[in-house]
Amino acid sequence: MLEIKDLHVSIDETEILKGINLSVKAGEVHAIMGPNGSGKSTLANIIVGRPGYTVTRGEVIFEGQNIMQMFPEDRAKEGIFLAMQYPVELAGVRTWQFLKASVDALRKHRGEDQFSVRQFDRLLDEKRQIMQIGEDLIRRSVNEGYSGGEKKRNEILQLLLLNPKLALLDETDSGLDIDALRIVAEGVNTFKNSDNAVLLVTHYQRILNYITPDYVHVLLDGRIARSGGKELAEELEDKGYEWIIKDVAAAAS
Amino acid sequence: MTQALAKNERYQAQFKGIVDGSSPEWLDGLRRQGMKDFSSLGFPTARRGNENWKYTNINAIANAEFDIAPASDVTLEGLKQSAPWDDDWTTLVFVNGRYSADLSNPSTDASVTVGSISELTRSNGNILESHLTSIAPTANDGFAALNTAFVQDGAFVHVAEGVDLETPLHLLFVSTANETPFITHPRVLVVAGKESNATIIESYVGVGEGKYFSNVVSEIILEAGAQVDHYRLLDESDEAYHVGVARVSQGDDSSFSSAAFYNNVRLGRHDLLVTIGDGCETKLAGLYITTGRQHVDNFINLDHTKPNSTSRLFYKGILADRSRAVFGGTVYVRDGAIKTDSLQSDKNLLLSPDAEIDSKPALFIWADDVKCGHGATAGNIDRDTLFYMRSRGIELEEASRLLIYGFAAEIVETVKLKSLSDHLERIFLDSLPRYSFEF
Ligand SMILES: Nc1ncnc2c1ncn2[C@@H]1O[C@H](COP(=O)(O)OP(=O)(O)OP(=O)(O)O)[C@@H](O)[C@H]1O
Ligand SMILES: [Mg+2]
Numbered sequence: 001m002l003e004i005k006d007l008h009v010s011i012d013e014t015e016i017l018k019g020i021n022l023s024v025k026a027g028e029v030h031a032i033m034g035p036n037g038s039g040k041s042t043l044a045n046i047i048v049g050r051p052g053y054t055v056t057r058g059e060v061i062f063e064g065q066n067i068m069q070m071f072p073e074d075r076a077k078e079g080i081f082l083a084m085q086y087p088v089e090l091a092g093v094r095t096w097q098f099l100k101a102s103v104d105a106l107r108k109h110r111g112e113d114q115f116s117v118r119q120f121d122r123l124l125d126e127k128r129q130i131m132q133i134g135e136d137l138i139r140r141s142v143n144e145g146y147s148g149g150e151k152k153r154n155e156i157l158q159l160l161l162l163n164p165k166l167a168l169l170d171e172t173d174s175g176l177d178i179d180a181l182r183i184v185a186e187g188v189n190t191f192k193n194s195d196n197a198v199l200l201v202t203h204y205q206r207i208l209n210y211i212t213p214d215y216v217h218v219l220l221d222g223r224i225a226r227s228g229g230k231e232l233a234e235e236l237e238d239k240g241y242e243w244i245i246k247d248v249a250a251a252a253s
Numbered sequence: 254m255t256q257a258l259a260k261n262e263r264y265q266a267q268f269k270g271i272v273d274g275s276s277p278e279w280l281d282g283l284r285r286q287g288m289k290d291f292s293s294l295g296f297p298t299a300r301r302g303n304e305n306w307k308y309t310n311i312n313a314i315a316n317a318e319f320d321i322a323p324a325s326d327v328t329l330e331g332l333k334q335s336a337p338w339d340d341d342w343t344t345l346v347f348v349n350g351r352y353s354a355d356l357s358n359p360s361t362d363a364s365v366t367v368g369s370i371s372e373l374t375r376s377n378g379n380i381l382e383s384h385l386t387s388i389a390p391t392a393n394d395g396f397a398a399l400n401t402a403f404v405q406d407g408a409f410v411h412v413a414e415g416v417d418l419e420t421p422l423h424l425l426f427v428s429t430a431n432e433t434p435f436i437t438h439p440r441v442l443v444v445a446g447k448e449s450n451a452t453i454i455e456s457y458v459g460v461g462e463g464k465y466f467s468n469v470v471s472e473i474i475l476e477a478g479a480q481v482d483h484y485r486l487l488d489e490s491d492e493a494y495h496v497g498v499a500r501v502s503q504g505d506d507s508s509f510s511s512a513a514f515y516n517n518v519r520l521g522r523h524d525l526l527v528t529i530g531d532g533c534e535t536k537l538a539g540l541y542i543t544t545g546r547q548h549v550d551n552f553i554n555l556d557h558t559k560p561n562s563t564s565r566l567f568y569k570g571i572l573a574d575r576s577r578a579v580f581g582g583t584v585y586v587r588d589g590a591i592k593t594d595s596l597q598s599d600k601n602l603l604l605s606p607d608a609e610i611d612s613k614p615a616l617f618i619w620a621d622d623v624k625c626g627h628g629a630t631a632g633n634i635d636r637d638t639l640f641y642m643r644s645r646g647i648e649l650e651e652a653s654r655l656l657i658y659g660f661a662a663e664i665v666e667t668v669k670l671k672s673l674s675d676h677l678e679r680i681f682l683d684s685l686p687r688y689s690f691e692f
Contacts, residue, residue: 048644076646088641092659102645
């Protein structure tokens with residue numbers, strides 16, 4: 001589904017990603033871990049086409065197609081979704097309106113009719129229930145005055161509504177209380193099936209207790225320093241990143 | 254200078270027909286004084302050193318040759334298309350400055366006097382005489398002076414003490430533009446008696462195409478404890494000029510809440526001064542949307558003369574094409590006006606690289622123990638904001654439309670009257686200008 005080959009990315013002349021190789025197949029869950037500033041969000045952002053980055057080398061292939069020249073809206077239509085680490089506030093734009101505009105945009109792309117208000121509300125009610133998001137929240141401006149946890153649940157609500165092929169989750173578990181974490185994990189598990197894939201950026205092993213990763217990758221200074229199964233996450237939880245950093249240094253000298 | 258003089262002569266000639274002996278002497282006195290003051294003041298065309306007119310050039314008004322507005326007709330159906338309307342409101346309609354009994358829907362409520370100034374001089378002479386020009390004097394304002402010289406029909410509203418008026422009052426001034434430029438002098442006087450309660454809508458609406466000038470003066474007097482909800486809509490023709498001098502006087506413990514909307518006008522100026530007493534509440538919201546080469550100038554002054562009052566000024570602008578807006582909002586907190594709590598903000602969304610905003614909020618404080626703040630912003634649509642929407646599949650065009658809509662809706666949603674907000678949605682939200690920056 002997703003092939004990243006020797007990807008180098010800079011921001012203002014500073015190289016942030018220094019040669020990433022990653023292959024994600026349908027049905028898989030990949031977890032990406034790594035210290036602050038190692039480039040995890042950069043990787044997620046570059047896949048969805050956030051402006052502000054320069055790709056200096058390499059490519060990102062999604063379903064056989066190099067997507068690096070595509071607009072973000074077109075990537076979304078192809079089925080790529082990012083639950084953002086810092087969801088943006090949209091002053092004056094009601095969440096309901098925003099969600100319907102998104103769903104309609106994707107339906108239009110697939111050649112389907114726009115939803116009527118009633119059809120959309122039926123779909124929305126069902127997904128809201130899973131995410132335990134009240135009606136009052138979707139009547140407010142998008143993310144404005146939402147608590148940290150509400151913002152994250154709202155991201156997963158969008159995941160459920162848009163039902164992409166590839167879901168990137170950037171620290172969706174950060175700042176959640178135990179109940180909210182369970183709700184978010186449940187949302188992701190509802191979404192998950194053998195035809196789609198999840199790339200999950202996290203600092204904590206605990207979300208991986210709910211969403212079992214097939215692979216865990218450690219990003220260090222813009223490179224994948226180690227990949228393994230879910231036991232790698234447990235090891236990191238125990239020992240931190242120090243030992244990998246040392247291993248990498250040893251290998252380099 | 255000679256040009257300006259020639260203009261004055263034009264208005265003097267027009268004035269000859271005004272004082273014809275049919276009005277009470279006090280009214281003719283006001284008119285004569287207005288003409289005299291206008292003759293010496295003229296229009297404020299000199300902008301050098303004149304802070305109040307720094308960003309607005311009114312030569313187009315001063316140099317134009319406006320005729321006295323011709324009598325004209327509009328159909329009720331046509332009116333309902335172009336103006337806010339509700340059959341349940343009390344509505345006074347003025348067409349080209351003349352009161353239209355046919356189109357109006359006057360009040361049957363005995364506790365309120367609503368009608369045309371020229372008619373009511375007979376039955377309500379005393380109260381008119383004691384209030385007309387009382388807060389909008391002619392001595393220092395050329396526009397107010399000229400308006401007063403030509404006072405004829407105009408809206409007079411008197412809400413008696415203690416009356417809670419449930420029916421909104423709509424004062425609707427319609428201009429029917431044609432090929433001959435003309436001037437009208439709409440006049441509004443509202444006296445809200447002690448502890449009374451009223452909702453008032455002032456609309457200035459143009460139909461047809463052509464130049465005209467609405468030279469408006471509104472005086473709104475709130476006696477102690479009165480509460481007035483006020484709306485003001487400017488939706489003139491594309492080529493129209495509009496200068497509105499509005500004066501509001503708030504007696505102690507009164508509450509004045511206003512929302513002003515600017516849609517169409519070639520050159521518009523709203524000069525609003527609110528004088529605030531003790532323990533008052535003042536809320537002013539505004540939305541201006543400018544396109545083409547429109548120019549809208551909001552000159553707003555809030556004068557806290559006594560302690561314990563709260564004022565909120567919240568304006569927003571959306572500027573497209575080559576349009577320009579000016580926002581001058583000044584809050585004065587006079588010596589002794591302790592415990593004043595005032596906030597003002599003016600936020601602008603620039604949709605084009607050629608649009609321009611001059612926003613100058615200011616504060617002058619002579620009192621201690623006050624809480625005051627102000628701010629102005631001007632910006633384009635933020636890239637991260639757009640990206641968030643695009644990442645959900647929403648096209649740029651639609652994303653910017655939703656954001657512009659949201660920006661405007663915040664003010665439109667403060668409107669408590671359904672028929673009015675429906676109309677505003679139609680004229681504003683259904684035809685918002687587009688974002689014309691490169692993304
Ligand atoms: N817009 C930007 N301008 C300049 N530097 C940036 C920008 N965005 C990211 N960076 C830098 O790129 C590096 C990688 O940032 P990134 O957000 O990808 O890290 P991360 O792994 O997601 O960290 P965290 O765990 O804290 O979220 C950091 O050093 C960061 O400061
Ligand atoms: Mg990050």
